[in-house]
Amino acid sequence: MSDYYDALETRDAATREAALMAALPGQIAHAKSSSPALQQILKDVNPALVTSRQTLARLPVTRKHELLERQQAGRASGSDVFGGFSAVGYGARMPRIFASPGPIYEPEGAAKDYWRMARAIFAAGFRPGELIHNCFSYHFVPAGSMMESGAHALGCTVFAGGTGQTEQQVQAMAELRPAGYIGTPSFLKIILDKAADMGVALPSVTKAMFGGEAFPPSLRDWFAERGVVGYQCYATADVGSIAYETAAREGLVIDEGVIVEIVRPGTGDPVAPGEVGEVVVTTLNPYYPLVRFGTGDMSAILEGACPTGRTNVRIKGWMGRADQTTKIRGMFVHPGQVADIIKRFPEVARARLVVTGAMANDTMTLKVETACGGPDALAAKIGEAIRDVTKLRGDVEFLLPGSLPNDGKVIEDARSYS
Secondary structure, three states, X not given: OXXXXXXXXXXXXXXXXXXXXXXXXXXXXXXXHHOHHXXXXXXXXXXXXXXXXXXXXXXXXXXXXXXXXXHHHHHHHOOOOOOOOOOOOOEOOEOEEEEEOOOEEEEEOOOOOOOOOHHHHHHOOOOOOOEEEEOOOOOOOOHHHHHHHHHHHHOOEEEEOOOOOHHHHHHHHHHHOOOEXXXXXXXXHHHHHHHHHHOOOOOOOOEEEEOOOOOOHHHHHHHHHOOOEEEEEEEEOOOEEEEEEOOOOOOEEXXXXXXXXXXXXXXXXXXXOOOOEEEEEEEOOOOOOOOOEEEEEXXXXXXXXXXXXXXXXXXXXXXXXXXXXXXXXXXXXXXXXXXXXXXXXXXXXXXXXXXXXXXXXXXEEEEEEEOOOOHHXXXXXHHHHHHHHHOOOOEEEXXXXXXXXXXXXXXXXXXXXX
16 A cells, blocks of 8 residues: 555645645635635735745735624624634535534534545555544534544554543553544543553554644654654644644645745734744635635744655744733733834844843843844834834843744743742
């Protein structure tokens, strides 16, 4: 059997990029015509002109808090529980609805493998004809259905284990003998520990695909010592599968059905390869056609191709959250405000707002990278911009280019809370 789910994974990179960019104008046009929210968000956009990453990067980013606000407004008015983002209504084309904290309601479309999880499950070692023990929740959130639909598309049978009931999970695994497990790594550890306490062997469980939590090397090694080879996937309830781990264990390969950008937090501006920023996804999903959706997650592009032969771009994996909004002297300061300040000064390459001191005695310093000479006058101008944008006073500190850490932080809260 092939080492790849399909031929898309090993396409020439230029061929893939051409196909994605060719699909963009149609998807943008579809989003504008079928999604009232995106019709408004993209009102000044000519879909026919969005044919490259450069033109895509000029479109606005829609972040999760904006999606929630539109949904809340739609529910309050009784007009649309999805805030105008769904391209389909109740009925056969929307078999299920799920909820994320907020709540944000997510529709599930009727397409086979709607969340595009089969590719990630295959990369984790599962093959058609196997039984998978699925311990993601089937209640409220889409994770259980997300994985089950992908497993079915792959040709696997699923035991709907869900969460909790650890002893019953052990019993089912012992009696049904699944090929592996899908769920959070922490719950599989609990199951294996319980099995050991019960004196029950689970020899059939040799592979796993994890999501929803960090999967550090120490935990990977813990599972390996017990005969389980685990891989991770990265997906969200809004856009489905985004990227997945392979046997190379060098980052996560981006899914074939999405366009991923890494942007500076608080902006829509793409960062250079290797620089940490927010993951922004444009999905080719016709049912829920999100365009430049800001996930709020941080990652970075890995240069080069995956050693497994998959040719799509890789990201480093989950590297924290992009929402660094911080309350300073009673005022909220957002990453977007820092970006607004810096845009006024072409001499500044990068910046980070650092908040120090004790609570109620805050000091904020904008650290900026610049090669510009004569910084005194520039410092005064930047200080004025800080007051203008944030309504707060802040110091300015100059650094040489490349001095700030590459961790995607725009605002660093270094205050003492003791």
